[in-house]
Amino acid sequence: MPIIAIDLDRDAYEMELPIIKKAYIEHKINFIKSSALSALDELLNEVNRVSYQKYHERLLELVKVGGILVYDNTLWFGTVAMPEECVKETMKPNRQHIIEFNKFLASDTHVQISQVPIGDGIAICWQL
Numbered sequence: 001m002p003i004i005a006i007d008l009d010r011d012a013y014e015m016e017l018p019i020i021k022k023a024y025i026e027h028k029i030n031f032i033k034s035s036a037l038s039a040l041d042e043l044l045n046e047v048n049r050v051s052y053q054k055y056h057e058r059l060l061e062l063v064k065v066g067g068i069l070v071y072d073n074t075l076w077f078g079t080v081a082m083p084e085e086c087v088k089e090t091m092k093p094n095r096q097h098i099i100e101f102n103k104f105l106a107s108d109t110h111v112q113i114s115q116v117p118i119g120d121g122i123a124i125c126w127q128l
Helices: 012-021 036-044 052-061 077-081 091-108
Strands: 002-009 031-033 068-074 111-116 122-127
Touching: 002 012, 002 091, 012 031, 036 052, 052 068, 052 091, 077 091, 091 111, 091 122
Parallel strands: 002 031
Antiparallel strands: 068 122, 111 122
């Protein structure tokens, strides 16, 4: 089963490449240097600008039952857990989108999720 890694910054992938090679899984990873939407559009042969919820819907089409979806930045510098009045104004617009996305994932009956406080937060979703 191939792993598709999508990111605008290949340097992050390159940093982990020695570990990937040591695990003998480099051949299983398809790194796509792109925005997630562009790559997903290409994979599904559609062109459409959408929200995180739409990313999720598209990914569910591509990933089989039992597959894993991982979303980065789901804690948004910890602001998703802060009271509104403690959040810097510059962080508020994206914070609200992340909060809405996290609620969306939590209510999605197609996946079981785990929010992991690593880095800026990752949501790991197992497709049911």
